[in-house]
Amino acid sequence: MSLSDSAAFLARKYEMIDPDVRLMLQVQNDNAAAFEELVSRYQSRLVGVMEHLVPKRELAEDLAQEVFMRVFRARKNYVPGAKFSTWLFTIANNVASNAKRSVSKRKEVQVTGAPGFDSGGFSIDRMALEASGLMPTRKLDRDELGLVVREAIQQLNERQRMAMLLSRFEGLSYEEIGKTMDLSVQAVKSLMSRAREKLRQLLEPYVDHGVLGKVPEIQVEASDETEG
Amino acid sequence: MNKQPDPSKLDETKAFNVPMVESVEDDSDEMTEETFADLVAYLDGELAAEEVTEVEQRLARDDAYRDRLRQLQHSWDLLESLPRTSINDDFTRSTVELVALSIGAQVEQRRGQSWWVQRMRWGVAGIIVAVFALGGFGVAYERLTRDQRQLLRDLPVIERVDLYREVNSIEFLEKLASEGLFDEEKADAP
Numbered sequence: 001m002s003l004s005d006s007a008a009f010l011a012r013k014y015e016m017i018d019p020d021v022r023l024m025l026q027v028q029n030d031n032a033a034a035f036e037e038l039v040s041r042y043q044s045r046l047v048g049v050m051e052h053l054v055p056k057r058e059l060a061e062d063l064a065q066e067v068f069m070r071v072f073r074a075r076k077n078y079v080p081g082a083k084f085s086t087w088l089f090t091i092a093n094n095v096a097s098n099a100k101r102s103v104s105k106r107k108e109v110q111v112t113g114a115p116g117f118d119s120g121g122f123s124i125d126r127m128a129l130e131a132s133g134l135m136p137t138r139k140l141d142r143d144e145l146g147l148v149v150r151e152a153i154q155q156l157n158e159r160q161r162m163a164m165l166l167s168r169f170e171g172l173s174y175e176e177i178g179k180t181m182d183l184s185v186q187a188v189k190s191l192m193s194r195a196r197e198k199l200r201q202l203l204e205p206y207v208d209h210g211v212l213g214k215v216p217e218i219q220v221e222a223s224d225e226t227e228g
Numbered sequence: 229m230n231k232q233p234d235p236s237k238l239d240e241t242k243a244f245n246v247p248m249v250e251s252v253e254d255d256s257d258e259m260t261e262e263t264f265a266d267l268v269a270y271l272d273g274e275l276a277a278e279e280v281t282e283v284e285q286r287l288a289r290d291d292a293y294r295d296r297l298r299q300l301q302h303s304w305d306l307l308e309s310l311p312r313t314s315i316n317d318d319f320t321r322s323t324v325e326l327v328a329l330s331i332g333a334q335v336e337q338r339r340g341q342s343w344w345v346q347r348m349r350w351g352v353a354g355i356i357v358a359v360f361a362l363g364g365f366g367v368a369y370e371r372l373t374r375d376q377r378q379l380l381r382d383l384p385v386i387e388r389v390d391l392y393r394e395v396n397s398i399e400f401l402e403k404l405a406s407e408g409l410f411d412e413e414k415a416d417a418p
């Protein structure tokens with residue numbers, strides 16, 4: 001089987017199994033309603049991932065729109081070689097990486113920029129203070145727990161975070177994450193194990209009781225050399 | 229690939245399809261980076277069947293390994309407490325509008341560029357037509373006047389054709405020509 005036959009076979013396969021691929025093929029034929037449907041299906045998921053990758057919600061929405069713009073611009077050259085979501089999140093990963101680079105260049109990046117962190121005080125320091133006994137121990141409500149989890153996610157490095165988000169919230173397999181992030185399956189496996197171990201250590205105090213506690217020193221630090 | 233195990237059954241050794249008798253003694257093996265990665269991949273349903281068996285056998289005999297799995301699963305479950313991303317109703321519309329505007333801007337840009345491109349194309353086309361027209365005129369002029377120019381060249385001979393017939397010998401005429409008899413006539417010819 002030649003390379004073009006193989007690509008055609010893959011395209012037919014994904015067209016058959018993935019309804020979003022079929023929608024994208026309609027977009028390729030300038031069907032605006034199909035594009036609107038794709039935006040509607042993926043906007044929440046895309047913004048949800050983006051807002052863990054960039055410091056501001058507004059920026060996350062702008063980047064999600066940029067991703068959709070790129071999808072539309074790329075429609076004429078689109079050839080289904082994977083699930084539509086894999087292709088979409090590959091673009092999202094590139095857009096987010098570019099945005100982070102340009103934000104870093106402008107030195108405007110905030111370490112904990114997710115909603116609620118700027119004013120809410122759910123920093124690692126604050127959690128440690130509460131755990132020290134200087135503040136009364138109490139059970140977290142769901143919103144607070146959500147903020148703690150968000151903070152824990154922010155502690156992951158960029159690649160761990162992306163892999164974790166794609167696995168946990170998009171249900172992508174290691175192979176699909178590898179395609180999205182241009183990594184081998186083995187590298188994704190390593191990335192995921194480090195991400196999950198770091199999350200385990202960060203969230204351990206909340207697992208059983210939902211109580212604020214000291215965030216332990218992280219023993220497993222990811223190194224890009226071993227992950228990539 | 230295997231499906232992720234039910235977290236509610238993580239406490240039960242039976243959930244890993246391993247005989248209960250093997251879990252009686254605690255035989256904690258070393259937790260290497262590789263075995264830990266296997267444990268995570270097991271939770272993510274990313275292991276091949278024989279690897280699943282290996283992990284489950286170790287889970288059955290190793291309490292620490294089993295505890296680590298439980299902690300991993302519970303911390304993973306905590307991610308559920310993240311607030312759901314809510315999107316403004318206008319997001320879809322504004323995204324589609326943004327794309328439409330972007331395409332409109334591109335079309336305008338192309339239109340602006342094409343004004344110059346079109347004029348350049350017309351200019352080049354005009355030059356090509358002019359070159360072909362001039363070439364055609366030259367060729368036609370050459371063909372139309374070729375016979376007349378030949379007649380003009382042959383005029384001295386035509387004027388004396390009766391005289392030349394009288395001679396009736398080409399050799400004799402060539403001899404006269406070689407002696408310069410027709411030089412004056414050649415000079416008169418156009």
